[in-house]
Amino acid sequence: MIIPLLILIIIGTLITTASALSSLLSLYFEIRFWRDRKNTNRLINDSNYPWITVIMPVRGLDQNLRNNIASVLSQDYPGRRNYIFVLDSEDDPAYGIIKDLVKEFNVKISVLINRGRSKGEALAFALDHVASDVVVFVDSDVLVHRHWLRDLVSSLINGSGAATTYRFYIPLRRLSLGSLLRASFNMIGITAMQNPVARFTWGGSTAVWRRILDKWGVRDYLPYYLSDDYVITHFVHREGLAIDFVPESLVLSLEDIDIREAFTWSVRQLWYVRVYGFRGFLLYAVSYTLYAITLPIVISLSIINTWFLALGLLPFILGVIKDYVRISSIRALDQFYGINITRRYSILLALTSILNVYFSWLAIIKTMFTKSINWRGRVFTVIDAVRLMREKPLG
Template structure:
């Protein structure tokens, strides 16, 4: 094969990859643009227990707690477990409790400290096991929420609405990063997250940060026992529903804004960890995902290098084919990302949340961010495949499979405030 033949081959391969990406993304775009906010009547809403596990005080935790306590939902309670007696989250929770005194809140909130730190699962799963033991049979739906979730007033109604269909065992939203400062790491994570949103939608992979599950599914599937041997909460939920023949329902109207910024190192660590969870709970599909992703991004990066090399040595025809393939693929990816971003911003705006302008300095940085995202994504996928030890919120775990998790080191966070068991 001559260099010209390889150049034309690479061109058509990239055109094919662009077409596949466009086809996959179109399904998500249709769902996002055609979304409808479902808010059932009070009479049709089940009793809900919202479970929240806290380790450390996230920047937006106070606002998130305030929003969670004021949902437009007739019958729900919030159950919180804080990682340790000295955790900084106690200060934020106490302040939220003080601010709530004398004011009408939509729910009762129960707060306690994590009592048993299991060594066969993550600390978050240990907390969830404790919370599941706290709730009684009167709750028909269990909702998992993350500490960085900034819910709007009808979030809980919209999340629970799909469960009116008996074929749906769980429903979930997702997050869309809208960084305020536009650090390069934040933009790279924002770009990579778009791939995740599409993949999770098509593959019915739930996000545990905004996930509603039928209480009957939790009980009948033995989810509590499964969590005692798990690294995350959402992966086991997907497995449990698949075994019971129930569907997972993505709720497009619950694409939630995350406004946190990060550097490139954190973005790489974050993406590696997310992909590690995918690799752990989708082990049969992972080789296909790995080969496809590395194939696409590998050919794309090689094409860019060869285009520049051909220009330097005077092979202009070959350079044209290499450059044309890379340019068309880049243009397709950027167009798809912008369409997803427009749809996401439209949804977030409909929630009544502020949406920053897409124009400005961040827009100028996006082409570079997309190139860096290719490198970061390739590196993260390789690391996720080979990695056995994962550091998550300062805790080191060894992960060998969905039911083979070992807690190796546990750094307890500290704060100057004294803890307490409280009910709000």
């Protein structure tokens, strides 16, 4: 009886210690990232900004669509800029909103109809109409500040092959647990962006040199992949250039959502990772499993010694501190973030990181057994994704 108990204590101590050390390292790297970011000089002469084309695929009505599109069009960008909106049909409810907004802005705007099935097909269709030096991809569910384009493109001028950012979720009209859980889960992506090895070109807000897209024939590959992030990331790496993360261009998504919808959304995001980056998915699974089993282990061991409970709670406390450091750093980037991300929301979101450990862990488990996803009314299966990849493997 003593030996099995001793083994349990040793294993439990090792797992708990590993979890605590992992959280401590994560907090250290978070603080270091934002400290180093303050010392980055991104000033560029206005005359050096290249001609850009902003491409936005649209399907259906996002909750804040009119304001989102208006913010993307209202840019303080020194260079020449064009806009392309791609829809499936004139019958799309977003079509009328876009046509009305086009009349309000003095920039070149094209509204194209592509009767395709996937986002990749829409992007490929739009690229056939691009002649600019830089292409910027942006999603229809994001709200941006006036210097979003300027900050994003500055990274390209400084030598990167692509400049990307990520999203930050905030509620539109009402704060709910579903909104908090999705926003907390979503910060996995910001963690990946902070790491140059894990970084990818997020299709919701990315700028890339058109010469790279043309050289590698990216438009020919996009219709065969459900993740445009995966395709563009691959070819920027093939070009041997860096992908720069630009938190100064972080976009906001203002939406209301319940817990069930948040869980479905999270599974869909993980499904893409599972299909196109399985090693990354395994890393998520191992990391969250480690955190998820820590609490029940220390509760069991606290019967022997209450110090185990204190050690087991440490990873969760450090996780709350790390998220609060991150959110506070984002709020300090620009008045736009300070106004939209309130201090109360910052505190609640940081505390939600505790629940998110189990929310994300359950989403990972569910994703392992999910064979298909529904993206804006279109159903895609793992078989669909694999078949398409085999038809056009990345060179």
